[in-house]
Amino acid sequence: MSTVVTPSPDMRGELTLIDAMLDEQGDLTAVERFTQFHAGEQAPLRGGVYSSLLPARTPGPGQQYAFEVDLDRCSGCKACVAACHSMNGLDEFEAWREVGLIVGAVAGLPVLQHVTSACHHCLDPACLSACPVDAYEKDPVTGIVKHLDDQCFGCQYCTLACPYDVPKFHAKKGIVRKCDMCSDRLEVGEAPACAQACPHEAIKIRVIDRAEAVAVAESNSFLNTAPAADYTMPTTRYLTSRPAQGPVRAGDYFRNEPEHAHVPLVVMLVLTQASAGGYLFEAVVRAMGGDVPTALPWLSLVLGLVGINASLLHLGRPLYAYRALIGLRHSWLSREVAAFGLFANIALAHGVALWFRPDVLGLSAAAAAATGLLAVFCSVMVYHVVRRPFWRGGRCASKFFGTSVVMGLAGALAASGGGQRLALGLAAVSVVKLALEVSVLLHLRDPQMTSLRRTALLLRGPLLRIAALRLGLGLMGGIAMPLAVATGAVPVAATWVALAAVLGGELAERYLFFAAVVRPKMPGGLAS
Template structure:
């Protein structure tokens, strides 16, 4: 495999975007879709703050997270050039690779329902040429040639993620000599300017996912309560089946190509997303079979599979950047399922589990400096959704009909799971330059 790749010189890049235009021309992409981007350390042009640019695209990493994590095996490596090639015909549009890549190289094309990315100008490389972006750079800041591969590039614009990217950089020390903004000279405060970043993970963008993950925790927690029933009621059977169907159906709306959803099962060997989907299907099969037959061996098998399913669901998010300091989030699905089970069965374990959830939630919110009216209201509802059932169980105030307490708890969990997607984002070059 070739040890050739991009070479970028911070001191020469003037942010002219010639590399992006060359990429457009070579690959026939159309704005706003851009396989290469220029990241600027001062995007809103704050006076006297200084400028540093980084031209970046897919770095065709040795340990490519997009290829490892893609559930549909839509990525492959060209052994001759080292290029990571994406197949739009195999892509299901799950966007998981856009989460896994720390360089924001894979881009989701909503018009096509699939991901697109830089292909290293692979045809040019095989013909003895170099990528169009490097050939078009007028200052020589972006070139192509023999490189020394480093597992982790601790350079401006490169997140602390070990992927062994095919890129070397030069003169990064220029970042240390950038001037500080002189407030006295300009009369401007730093806070007057907001350097915005469009988050790739946001709760309003991930509604199908947060509904699916929330219902998954509810389904597993509810299912475990069936052990104490001599016979499952017809109403419970129908409700359980409908909830399962709705959860599975909701997850399809996250895909750009839902008719290719079956391909998500192809990469169980290394993709946590593929494992999650496989275990969800197995839990659905065994769990629903138990609901109809009520055979004890099926119950215990389903409990094991359901637990493994929630573990794999949480592991899907190992690729993201977590903006909270606690070991786990209070909306952790395995914790939610366990707490729900203990509440329905009025187990004393609920006191411990609810207390853990409450502390995790309070610690996370202790670091929030800005409070908005809507956030305060929803946080209060979420807080009471744990506190009231906890106090009710401690002091024996929960009546035989626990429906009001259960409803309040589920509403609180719904809010918390929504907040989870506001607490995570991808690793990206915007956060480190």
């Protein structure tokens, strides 16, 4: 007969470290529990169905399937990751399930808690609402969020929209892929690969009430260190008997690395916004009865068309670009595509009018400017709605519309061969735009490691050279050279040099827009 030793509290009523370790030794190990469970004649064989990992019934009205993860049982062995990788035929560096860490303290003792996570099959999936081609569907019975590979054209917008970093882009296939809870196995009464492979049975499938998931999301009790749950309302349930009583953080809390820069999008955004700015300047000048520089409309047209076509290079499957309008009712990316399509057609019509209908140039220029600015607004919303602080609201709008104004003035200055008012206007707007961009560095003083502080640290650290290039080109092309032009200190040809410098500076700024943003995700492993 075994004797159970009850740890005794110290003088303050708290367990000492040695008592806690003795208490842990009195429990069975995970391997011993596993062996004991499968030793009986009535227990299922290892290769069979694990009934304890599955719900006894299918979801009813107001319910759905969900992962249930016992954090106390997860040892971080990554058997679930390997099983998912093998079952779904993933590539070497591809993973639909990941294991991270939460570190902190419980009752004065240090704690390291492993967290296994995959798709949370949210009640309001951001991937589904963001996708412009409706490549996601949420099963009305099971609640499983599935990705339709054949429908996807590889825009990767869902990877920006998901706050848990679930969808993964597969460059060779040109599409995004993700966990579907092994729905084909669930249909025949088998547990998902990750659940069946876990030696500690830390992962289970349960039927949950959707109202319960809403309550968890609204109470912010989803999981410590995870992104806020009120955005997509994830359904995964994390269980633990060791609630943190002290500060906790993700294992990769101190890791801060630049994100992918999406170069085709950098080119597309800058050139299309420059084009919209050029048409805006032209429309204002025509409305005031002034003379429009001959080269300006053609420069605006070329920049716009090159920018729009550059966006195709970002797609994993550009031949299916025509599908982008499918999600017009719910996806800002679809609305952006529609707006730029309208803008391109009106810009082309304006180009035709330049040759054959000079009497309607005022109207066509105004239409091009209006649709161009509408498309820029849609671009702002594409990034605003994904809830990354560096991309939110006014900050994003100041960058995008600021690029339109700065590039429009720089283009007009070059096309007209100079002009004091144009030069001074460009210098003034450039000062304001650069000041707004640099203001993010004020977050270096944030007492907490906020998202914007991380962005500021990136700009001062690994992205410093590009940030310095952006500032240098902006100062030279947007301020110094225009002021020299205004005073007549440089030849007229310098205006084209100023335009090139401003363009280079805006491209560098947009590169930083993507590279310096902080990606929300589930807790990761220890930072190296």
